[in-house]
Amino acid sequence: MEVDYEKGTVLAVDDETFNLEILVEYLEEEGYGCISARDGAEAVAQLDKEPERFDAVLLDRMMPKMDGMEVLTWIKNHAHLSTLPVIMQTAKATKEDMLDGLRAGASYYLCKPFDRETLIAIVNTAVGDYQNYRTLQEQTMSTVRTLKLLKRGQFMFRTFEEGRNLAMLLANASSIGQRLVIGLSELFVNAVEHGNLGIGYEEKSRLNTRGEWEAEIRNRQAMAEYEDRYVTVEYTSGEDELSFLIRDQGNGFDWKGYLEISPDRAFDNHGRGIAMARSLSFDSLEYRGNGNEVLAVVRSG
Numbered sequence: 001m002e003v004d005y006e007k008g009t010v011l012a013v014d015d016e017t018f019n020l021e022i023l024v025e026y027l028e029e030e031g032y033g034c035i036s037a038r039d040g041a042e043a044v045a046q047l048d049k050e051p052e053r054f055d056a057v058l059l060d061r062m063m064p065k066m067d068g069m070e071v072l073t074w075i076k077n078h079a080h081l082s083t084l085p086v087i088m089q090t091a092k093a094t095k096e097d098m099l100d101g102l103r104a105g106a107s108y109y110l111c112k113p114f115d116r117e118t119l120i121a122i123v124n125t126a127v128g129d130y131q132n133y134r135t136l137q138e139q140t141m142s143t144v145r146t147l148k149l150l151k152r153g154q155f156m157f158r159t160f161e162e163g164r165n166l167a168m169l170l171a172n173a174s175s176i177g178q179r180l181v182i183g184l185s186e187l188f189v190n191a192v193e194h195g196n197l198g199i200g201y202e203e204k205s206r207l208n209t210r211g212e213w214e215a216e217i218r219n220r221q222a223m224a225e226y227e228d229r230y231v232t233v234e235y236t237s238g239e240d241e242l243s244f245l246i247r248d249q250g251n252g253f254d255w256k257g258y259l260e261i262s263p264d265r266a267f268d269n270h271g272r273g274i275a276m277a278r279s280l281s282f283d284s285l286e287y288r289g290n291g292n293e294v295l296a297v298v299r300s301g
Contacts, residue, residue: 008055008127009033013043013071014089015063019112023058026116027123040066044074051080055127058110061090061101069104076105083133083182083280085126089114102260107272121209125270136168136185137178155233158196159221163188163231170235173242174298176281183281186273187246187294188231193217195248195292196229204270241283244296252290259285 010032012023020036027034035054037043040063047054057075061068068088075081085107090097098109108122150173157163167188171181193199197220199207207213220226234245258274277296278285284297 007031008131009035009053010056010058010123010127011035011037011043011046011054012058013037013040013063013068014058014060015039016060019060019089023119026119030120030123032123032127039063040068040071043071047075047078047081051078054084055130056085056087056123058087058089058123059106061088061097069100072101072104072106083130085130087122087126102262117209121211124211125208132164132185133182136164136181150235151237153235155235156230157188157233158192158230160189160192160217163192166233170233170244173235173237174300176298179281180298183277183296184244186277186281187244187296188233190273191231191246191248191250191292194253195250196231197221197226198250208270241297241299243298245293246296247293250292252292255287255291255294 007030010027012020012027012034013036014020014023015038017038020038024034024036035046037046043057043059044066047057057071059068059071072086072088075084075086082105086105087108087110088101088106089110089112091112101109107126110119110122155166155170157166164185167181167184170184171177174180193204194201197217199216199220204213207216229249231249232247234247236243236245255274259278260275274285281298282296283299284295286295286297287293288295
């Protein structure tokens with residue numbers, strides 16, 4: 001039977017043949033293309049040859065020739081691969097090990113031995129986010145940069161699609177538009193799902209695992225309780241900075257633990273958006289009050 005690889009292509013890197021066979025089997029059953037590499041040097045060669053081919057990397061930490069941390073560092077320093085999600089596989093990891101990986105740019109951790117459900121939930125999230133980022137970046141490049149003429153504006157949106165369109169528009173005001181669109185999109189998604197629609201962290205984990213997250217978003221947006229809730233964005237362009245004040249109509253959340261990727265959530269199938277926005281897109285990210293308002297700033301020069 002011919003396998004449909006339209007979901008994306010994953011590079012699986014592991015020096016254990018049995019582990020590679022399991023990864024390939026699970027991913028291909030789910031509809032992914034899976035290219036395998038048996039050590040870090042082989043992985044780097046594959047990525048360097050075709051940097052646009054892959055949507056995620058499943059990377060074993062302990063390998064001969066070139067270990068997982070070395071490969072991770074190489075990926076994050078590569079001009080065309082720095083945003084590629086890396087899922088670090090490990091049999092045992094201390095908190096310090098995980099911190100090292102997260103600081104180096106690992107998006108997720110996968111603990112060996114893993115089950116199929118956990119693997120697929122993490123890969124689906126990583127690949128889905130990355131494909132969205134790439135689409136937004138491409139569309140941002142093709143948008144006319146007229147927003148530089150606007151010094152101040154207020155915008156309102158309700159749905160993810162409206163938020164993505166607004167992110168693409170606003171990103172064109174900056175010289176880092178391709179990176180800015182990622183950060184704005186993450187903050188807009190957070191304002192809709194966790195703010196206006198009231199989906200909590202643990203609830204999203206369960207929805208992701210069951211593959212029901214998108215359906216739940218649609219259901220809630222159709223409910224009378226949520227249909228009149230909007231996200232407001234106040235945009236200001238100053239002499240040396242752009243600011244985005246984003247406010248939702250939810251009850252807020254405890255944002256303090258989400259500004260950096262925590263080792264305590266390293267094995268979860270989501271929860272990196274705010275930290276990614278802060279590190280990749282903004283010079284300053286300040287949550288206010290109960291967490292339903294955030295000021296994001298990009299400085300020029």
